[in-house]
Amino acid sequence: MSDKQPVVSVMNVTKTFAQGNVTALQDIELELKPGEFVSLIGPSGCGKSTLLRIIGDLVPPTSGSVTVNGKPAKQARIDRDYGIVFQDAVLFDWRTVAKNIALPLEMLGWDKEKRRARVAEMLELMELKGFGDHHPWQLSGGMQQRASIARAFAFEPALLLMDEPFGALDEMTRERLNLELLSIWQRLQSTVVFVTHSISEAVFLSTRVVVMSPRPGRIAGIVDIDLPDPRSVETREQPRFFELVTEVRELLRKRGEHLLPEEQELL
Amino acid sequence: MLVIVAWEGGIALFHVQQFLLPKPSEIVRAFWTDRGTLWPAGWYTFKEALGGFAVGSTLGILAATFVGRFKTVGAAFMPIAIAANAVPIIAFAPIFDVWFNPLSPKSKMAIAAVLCFLPVMVNTLRGLQSANPRQIELMRSYAASDLEIWRRVRVPTALPFVFTALKVASVLAMIGAIVGEYFGGAFTALGVLINSDAQIFHFVTAWAGILLASMLGLALYGAVVVAERVLVRWAPATREA
Numbered sequence: 001m002s003d004k005q006p007v008v009s010v011m012n013v014t015k016t017f018a019q020g021n022v023t024a025l026q027d028i029e030l031e032l033k034p035g036e037f038v039s040l041i042g043p044s045g046c047g048k049s050t051l052l053r054i055i056g057d058l059v060p061p062t063s064g065s066v067t068v069n070g071k072p073a074k075q076a077r078i079d080r081d082y083g084i085v086f087q088d089a090v091l092f093d094w095r096t097v098a099k100n101i102a103l104p105l106e107m108l109g110w111d112k113e114k115r116r117a118r119v120a121e122m123l124e125l126m127e128l129k130g131f132g133d134h135h136p137w138q139l140s141g142g143m144q145q146r147a148s149i150a151r152a153f154a155f156e157p158a159l160l161l162m163d164e165p166f167g168a169l170d171e172m173t174r175e176r177l178n179l180e181l182l183s184i185w186q187r188l189q190s191t192v193v194f195v196t197h198s199i200s201e202a203v204f205l206s207t208r209v210v211v212m213s214p215r216p217g218r219i220a221g222i223v224d225i226d227l228p229d230p231r232s233v234e235t236r237e238q239p240r241f242f243e244l245v246t247e248v249r250e251l252l253r254k255r256g257e258h259l260l261p262e263e264q265e266l267l
Numbered sequence: 268m269l270v271i272v273a274w275e276g277g278i279a280l281f282h283v284q285q286f287l288l289p290k291p292s293e294i295v296r297a298f299w300t301d302r303g304t305l306w307p308a309g310w311y312t313f314k315e316a317l318g319g320f321a322v323g324s325t326l327g328i329l330a331a332t333f334v335g336r337f338k339t340v341g342a343a344f345m346p347i348a349i350a351a352n353a354v355p356i357i358a359f360a361p362i363f364d365v366w367f368n369p370l371s372p373k374s375k376m377a378i379a380a381v382l383c384f385l386p387v388m389v390n391t392l393r394g395l396q397s398a399n400p401r402q403i404e405l406m407r408s409y410a411a412s413d414l415e416i417w418r419r420v421r422v423p424t425a426l427p428f429v430f431t432a433l434k435v436a437s438v439l440a441m442i443g444a445i446v447g448e449y450f451g452g453a454f455t456a457l458g459v460l461i462n463s464d465a466q467i468f469h470f471v472t473a474w475a476g477i478l479l480a481s482m483l484g485l486a487l488y489g490a491v492v493v494a495e496r497v498l499v500r501w502a503p504a505t506r507e508a
Contacts, residue, residue: 058404078410090401094423094501103419107409135501 005070007159007191008032008055013064015050015217023216024050028064030210030219034158037185037192039202039209041248047217048195049163055193056084056161069158080108082159083152087167089144091136091151098123098132101151108155122150125184142173146180153184160185162194166201178205182231199252203227203244204236211251221251289471297475304460305472309479312444312457315372316487319379320440324433326380327387334388335395335421345392352385360447369451375458379443383436387429394428395421430495437491441484 010030016023024047032038040048053059055066057073068076076082083104091100098119105115123129126146136144145165152160166174182205185192196202202209206225213220225244227235235241271291277283278290289297298305334341360378367374398421406416448458461476 056408058407077408080410082408084405084408086401086405088401090399090405092402092420092423094426094499104409107411107415 004034006031007034007069008193009067010055011065013054013061013066015047015054016062026216026218028219032191032193034191035189037194037205037207039194039196039206040212041196041199041202041209042212042252043214046212046214048212052161052163052193052195056082080155081157082161083155083157085148085152085162085165087164089136089148091144091147093136096132097128097134097136097139097147100136100147101154103151104155118154122154126150126180142169142177145169145177149181153188156188158190160190160192162192164195164197167197181205186230199245199248200236203241203248204231209248211248223248223251287470289474293471294474294478297471298478301472301475305475305479308455308457308460309483311455312448313483315375316379316440316444319376319443320383320436320487322376323380323383324387324436327384328391328429331388331391331395335392341392341396348385348389352389356381357443357446360450363447364450370453375444375447375452378447379440382439382443386435387432390428390432391425394425397428398424426499430491430499433491434488437487438484441480441487445480
């Protein structure tokens with residue numbers, strides 16, 4: 001795998017915000033190989049969402065550079081090389097679910113027939129069959145997020161950026177969507193960058209977990225997740241799962257000694 | 268309905284002078300018997316209101332679109348617009364009459380247009396600025412141009428705001444046209460008719476004129492509501508209403 005061209009390389013990236021002179025990220029180095037599922041985890045203020053946005057060229061780095069598919073991040077964005085999912089579903093109320101999923105396809109200039117076929121496929125894949133003609137506000141939170149994932153995967157981007165996509169959902173829905181996400185990831189063989197607050201979610205989903213620490217945002221350590229694939233409901237019950245969760249937690253705690261008490265509680 | 272029954276019954280019961288407050292049944296009768304002068308007058312005034320509504324709202328939307336393109340201008344403009352909104356524009360009616368000739372429908376259209384302009388502009392601007400930043404980020408991830416973001420995110424977000432303003436403006440337009448006519452206008456205008464009837468104690472006819480004015484105002488308002496139902500079908504608020 002190491003001989004393949006990385007999907008994402010983050011080289012020496014630093015980000016400071018002029019307001020309040022905050023260093024959100026300092027000297028970040030990270031490489032993602034094709035097909036990897038990498039989680040970014042850390043307490044609030046560690047810059048994990050900012051890093052995701054820098055990879056997507058939605059926020060410029062102060063120094064350093066990012067390449068996606070061997071291209072500068074900006075070119076990759078213009079070429080629509082990645083899909084993005086936010087914590088909120090960010091669906092357009094004035095579009096039906098089907099039309100929301102078709103949005104990136106419209107932007108890519110797909111013809112109507114091709115769009116319709118792909119949307120039907122995505123609705124089926126994300127268990128939204130029969131809801132294509134509904135409006136977003138007629139769906140539950142979990143279904144809205146499914147639609148938003150369907151939209152991100154619809155044009156089969158090589159890279160998927162996910163910013164705490166399941167953070168607002170209840171535990172049951174979250175675990176089910178975790179499994180659905182893994183199955184669609186394996187099917188489409190994409191590369192995923194996944195920002196989360198949840199240690200167990202990160203360990204369950206990922207091939208690698210990047211642990212970050214705040215002020216300034218740095219990479220505290222990277223944990224390789226050697227759980228057997230495909231992951232299933234039983235994965236969470238394996239001793240190795242608990243060992244890895246502990247390893248990530250220790251890493252977070254070690255780097256979190258200078259945190260405020262209420263931030264430490266989160267660990 | 269209950270109000271009308273109480274009104275009718277109350278007048279009969281307390282022997283109110285007919286010329287001060289006529290019975291609803293008398294008003295409806297006058298509405299029918301005077302249709303020869305009343306209805307064309309209503310149509311004349313309605314056209315003034317409609318013209319003013321169209322001109323004022325269009326200019327309001329255009330101005331908001333223009334100001335909305337430039338964030339700093341928009342931020343600086345907002346307080347001025349809100350302050351200007353507090354000016355009792357109807358007080359300018361006599362001046363507009365002089366500027367545009369009181370006998371010309373243009374003077375009433377001008378009053379109605381000025382009345383409509385500010386609420387439409389302020390609300391449209393607010394709507395254009397209410398777009399969800401995440402939706403804009405999503406569009407940027409698709410390498411969308413500013414024009415595409417405007418068309419696919421800002422305009423749909425602004426539409427419910429625009430219609431709220433248009434509903435207000437539809438009522439204001441009718442008020443503007445009629446009150447404008449109170450200060451003088453063509454003898455074929457509804458406001459002039461109501462005003463002169465009231466002065467010579469023809470209260471029944473004046474009330475019939477007011478009834479007609481209300482119906483026309485409601486018709487314009489209703490037309491905006493229908494347009495909203497068609498164009499903003501998706502909004503949860505429209506669905507529940």
